[in-house]
Amino acid sequence: MAEKEAKGKREKVPRQEMTEQKPEDRVRNFDEVPFGYTPEQAGLEAGRCLQCKKPKCIDGCPVEIDIPSFIQLIYDGDFIGSARKLKEQNSLPAICGRVCPQEDQCEKVCILGKKDEPVAVGRLERFAADWERAQGEVEIPLKDPPTGKRIAVVGSGPAGLTVAGDLIKKGHEVTIFEALHKTGGVLVYGIPEFRLPKAIVQAEVDYLAKIGVEINVDYVIGSIRTVDELFKEGYGAVFLGLGAGLPLFMGIPGENFCGVYSANEYLTRSNLMKAYLFPEYDTPIARGKNVVVLGAGNVSMDSARTALRLGAEKVRIVYRRSRVEMPARIEEIQRAEEEGVEFHLLTIPVRFLGDDNGWVTGMECIRMELGEPDESGRRRPIPIKGSEFIIDCDLVVVAIGAGANPLLPTTTSGLELNKRGYIVADQETGKTAKKGVWAGGDIVTGSATVILAMGAGRKAANSIHDYLMSGQKNWP
Amino acid sequence: MFKIVAKREMAERTVCEFKIEAPDIARKAEPGQFVVIRANETGERIPLTMAGTDPGAGTINIIFQVVGKTTALLRSFGEGDEIMDIIGPLGVPTHVEKLGTVICVGGGTGVAVMYPITKAYKEAGNHVIAIIGARTKDLLILEEEMKAASHDLRVTTDDGSYGHHGFVTDVLKQILDDRNDVELVVGIGPVPMMKFLCKMTKEYDVKTVVSLNPIMVDATGMCGACRVSVGGRTRFCCVDGPEFDGHQVDFDELVKRQRAYLTEEKISMDQFMGGIPE
Numbered sequence: 172m173a174e175k176e177a178k179g180k181r182e183k184v185p186r187q188e189m190t191e192q193k194p195e196d197r198v199r200n201f202d203e204v205p206f207g208y209t210p211e212q213a214g215l216e217a218g219r220c221l222q223c224k225k226p227k228c229i230d231g232c233p234v235e236i237d238i239p240s241f242i243q244l245i246y247d248g249d250f251i252g253s254a255r256k257l258k259e260q261n262s263l264p265a266i267c268g269r270v271c272p273q274e275d276q277c278e279k280v281c282i283l284g285k286k287d288e289p290v291a292v293g294r295l296e297r298f299a300a301d302w303e304r305a306q307g308e309v310e311i312p313l314k315d316p317p318t319g320k321r322i323a324v325v326g327s328g329p330a331g332l333t334v335a336g337d338l339i340k341k342g343h344e345v346t347i348f349e350a351l352h353k354t355g356g357v358l359v360y361g362i363p364e365f366r367l368p369k370a371i372v373q374a375e376v377d378y379l380a381k382i383g384v385e386i387n388v389d390y391v392i393g394s395i396r397t398v399d400e401l402f403k404e405g406y407g408a409v410f411l412g413l414g415a416g417l418p419l420f421m422g423i424p425g426e427n428f429c430g431v432y433s434a435n436e437y438l439t440r441s442n443l444m445k446a447y448l449f450p451e452y453d454t455p456i457a458r459g460k461n462v463v464v465l466g467a468g469n470v471s472m473d474s475a476r477t478a479l480r481l482g483a484e485k486v487r488i489v490y491r492r493s494r495v496e497m498p499a500r501i502e503e504i505q506r507a508e509e510e511g512v513e514f515h516l517l518t519i520p521v522r523f524l525g526d527d528n529g530w531v532t533g534m535e536c537i538r539m540e541l542g543e544p545d546e547s548g549r550r551r552p553i554p555i556k557g558s559e560f561i562i563d564c565d566l567v568v569v570a571i572g573a574g575a576n577p578l579l580p581t582t583t584s585g586l587e588l589n590k591r592g593y594i595v596a597d598q599e600t601g602k603t604a605k606k607g608v609w610a611g612g613d614i615v616t617g618s619a620t621v622i623l624a625m626g627a628g629r630k631a632a633n634s635i636h637d638y639l640m641s642g643q644k645n646w647p
Numbered sequence: 648m649f650k651i652v653a654k655r656e657m658a659e660r661t662v663c664e665f666k667i668e669a670p671d672i673a674r675k676a677e678p679g680q681f682v683v684i685r686a687n688e689t690g691e692r693i694p695l696t697m698a699g700t701d702p703g704a705g706t707i708n709i710i711f712q713v714v715g716k717t718t719a720l721l722r723s724f725g726e727g728d729e730i731m732d733i734i735g736p737l738g739v740p741t742h743v744e745k746l747g748t749v750i751c752v753g754g755g756t757g758v759a760v761m762y763p764i765t766k767a768y769k770e771a772g773n774h775v776i777a778i779i780g781a782r783t784k785d786l787l788i789l790e791e792e793m794k795a796a797s798h799d800l801r802v803t804t805d806d807g808s809y810g811h812h813g814f815v816t817d818v819l820k821q822i823l824d825d826r827n828d829v830e831l832v833v834g835i836g837p838v839p840m841m842k843f844l845c846k847m848t849k850e851y852d853v854k855t856v857v858s859l860n861p862i863m864v865d866a867t868g869m870c871g872a873c874r875v876s877v878g879g880r881t882r883f884c885c886v887d888g889p890e891f892d893g894h895q896v897d898f899d900e901l902v903k904r905q906r907a908y909l910t911e912e913k914i915s916m917d918q919f920m921g922g923i924p925e
């Protein structure tokens with residue numbers, strides 16, 4: 172390993188931890204949990220990178236950030252230069268540095284990780300991006316000469332924001348249409364403030380506005396305008412980044428008791444509507460004392476940790492499989508556990524119980540055991556007969572997944588949908604069955620990740636550019 | 648920002664009408680559809696039906712009853728003031744066709760929701776009988792408008808201060824007893840009224856449509872706050888409704904869900920009223 176020898180002289184430095192709020196403090200506020208690296212820590216961590224000749228980490232990153240180069244710039248003390256290097260491939264580094272599942276991506280394949288702990292790529296990415304923002308030195312990129320082409324971007328989640336950013340730099344006119352009153356998609360309505368401060372998302376959106384993207388909030392496409400009307404108004408291409416915003420429920424008796432929330436509603440009230448600041452903000456939220464969250468993904472962890480911060484005394488996650496199958500990031504599970512969230516595994520509710528006012532008071536549950544693996548390769552949970560028991564609670568958050576919201580797809584002719592209602596789009600280009608329409612992110616893949624949505628946005632932006640500049644001939 | 652171009656107070660200042668500049672929504676809106684309003688940065692998103700639109704002038708009308716913080720705040724706005732967010736048109740438009748005789752029953756501010764629907768049924772060539780009611784004469788709204796929008800208008804007041812002394816359902820019962828050509832009843836008003844009305848029309852086996860008003864948040868099908876049980880199935884009122892077959896609706900569940908935040912609503916309202924100088 173030639174590259175290792177080159178750096179072998181460096182002192183062995185342990186992977187740098189970020190200082191963070193103590194669990195007993197942070198459950199009482201909505202402030203971000205980790206504080207981020209100091210410049211010294213960032214320098215030490217950057218020094219751990221082997222600067223591999225064949226850096227595996229780049230293959231692990233869905234948008235192929237030149238990881239060794241941005242890390243070298245941090246090592247050299249050129250933090251602004253490092254942020255700019257990051258932005259060559261990733262327009263939202265402050266966000267990805269925080270929410271990417273790095274342990275499954277760049278850091279999983281980091282060569283240093285074979286013998287030691289991998290380089291903390293995500294933390295370094297976050298550091299450089301935060302530094303740039305704090306200095307107020309966010310660079311205004313050179314735009315290509317105007318092309319006169321207009322593109323409509325529907326949805327302002329990570330997919331839509333990426334498409335808008337890429338295409339405006341290529342000289343096109345870009346308009347974002349967002350159904351909600353704030354831009355950012357899940358980044359503003361779903362992921363809580365303590366994990367992703369909303370000021371960071373706002374800064375990214377402000378940046379797009381500053382470089383000329385026209386942003387229309389309060390626009391539900393499919394109702395105020397159809398996709399075909401957008402074409403009539405002179406848009407040459409339409410990108411659909413609608414997300415997977417349809418809450419799924421269990422479909423069991425009593426699910427409509429008050430106090431049974433979908434995760435979307437619970438998190439939207441808290442994050443987007445700022446119900447955690449009620450009554451300063453008008454939107455209310457039920458503050459359960461004894462809360463149950465159904466499901467064990469990132470969304471469940473966010474809901475459970477939000478419930479604690481809203482004053483719950485007890486928060487339990489109820490999940491029908493076992494610990495190894497929990498889909499959430501390990502880091503999120505650990506943080507939830509540190510904060511006192513309890514896990515009830517191999518358990519499934521069969522009905523909700525309620526009082527005369529229609530408020531939930533508990534759940535009848537049944538215990539499960541694991542049988543043979545199912546299609547997903549995970550062992551299938553099977554109910555154990557006669558194991559019914561009651562869990563008392565005064566608030567339930569159902570976080571068992573999301574589907575495709577049919578509002579736009581059903582008002583747009585010519586799109587092809589798969590059997591779960593998601594839009595069919597080419598993996599490489601994002602082209603849909605309808606001429607001039609691209610789609611990407613969760614509305615194509617189902618619930619996935621921020622970085623995958625951005626990757627899909629990048630591919631679609633390139634394809635849209637080629638299509639518009641080549642005289643709009645062939646489809647697909 | 649959406650500018651209020653005209654304001655009218657009704658029903659002893661408990662009900663208020665705004666005409667608001669919202670050209671894109673005005674162009675697309677159909678009877679039965681609603682908008683979501685967020686008055687200001689700290690505001691809640693609340694749904695209000697469009698009581699009328701003028702696509703030419705680019706305006707929409709909303710009529711709201713002051714029942715809590717947001718509606719009280721809205722009432723404090725005047726001509727020329729701006730509303731931060733208006734989202735729409737939302738919900739499935741009323742399915743209007745020529746059926747024959749249609750009875751439109753509106754109670755309280757339900758009359759405002761009913762008005763454009765009544766107009767649409769008349770324009771579609773139906774014989775429209777309208778029944779509107781209020782607690783007392785001074786709280787009655789849109790009498791002239793409803794008269795013009797129907798062939799036959801009946802008015803009731805609970806206290807007998809005007810029109811028929813009693814409830815809208817009394818008058819409805821009379822009509823159903825008198826004629827057997829009623830194809831459809833549309834009932835919009837407080838939940839107890841709609842529940843009772845549906846019970847009655849079921850006995851007469853007359854198809855009945857109601858417009859439901861559960862608590863909503865996004866109103867685009869994303870959150871599920873607006874779940875209602877219709878025919879034993881959970882539906883999202885904002886995208887599947889707001890109109891449903893009244894004989895299938897679980898009104899008791901709806902009432903309970905509407906009352907989920909009474910404590911918080913009181914805190915909000917008290918704080919708001921406390922902040923208003925005498």
Ligand SMILES: Cc1cc2nc3c(=O)[nH]c(=O)nc-3n(C[C@H](O)[C@H](O)[C@H](O)COP(=O)(O)OP(=O)(O)OC[C@H]3O[C@@H](n4cnc5c(N)ncnc54)[C@H](O)[C@@H]3O)c2cc1C
Nearest residue numbers: 326328329330350356357361392413414612613619620621
């Ligand atoms: C609570 C939660 C936590 C998560 N945590 C993580 C994490 O830690 N790491 C990670 O990588 N991923 C995480 N994810 C997943 C990630 O957020 C999504 O995969 C990603 O946001 C998808 O991006 P998108 O652009 O496809 O859609 P979205 O972010 O869903 O944005 C879609 C936008 O389109 C708008 N829209 C929809 N329909 C219309 C219409 N008809 N007209 C106009 N606008 C419309 C919506 O209002 C929304 O703003 C999490 C998701 C949730 C819900």
Ligand SMILES: Cc1cc2nc3c(=O)[nH]c(=O)nc-3n(C[C@H](O)[C@H](O)[C@H](O)COP(=O)(O)OP(=O)(O)OC[C@H]3O[C@@H](n4cnc5c(N)ncnc54)[C@H](O)[C@@H]3O)c2cc1C
Nearest residue numbers: 693694695696711712715716717718860861862863905912
């Ligand atoms: C589709 C639809 C159309 C409607 N059209 C009209 C209309 O044309 N005119 C009119 O006066 N009212 C209408 N309403 C009811 C109106 O939305 C509520 O009166 C309003 O939200 C009350 O808000 P508040 O803050 O003033 O009162 P609050 O004190 O917050 O609440 C008073 C009551 O209003 C209901 N309510 C509260 N918040 C919401 C919310 N976010 N969404 C829905 N209901 C809520 C609750 O049942 C509550 O008990 C409609 C409701 C729906 C769902």
Ligand code: SF4
Nearest residue numbers: 232267271276277293
């Ligand atoms: S974008 Fe995500 S995967 Fe790529 S380098 Fe950054 S943290 Fe790693």
Ligand code: SF4
Nearest residue numbers: 220221223228281282
């Ligand atoms: S991050 Fe890891 S794989 Fe990438 S260059 Fe550094 S040591 Fe090598």
Ligand code: FES
Nearest residue numbers: 866868870871885
């Ligand atoms: S209000 Fe959110 S789904 Fe209807």
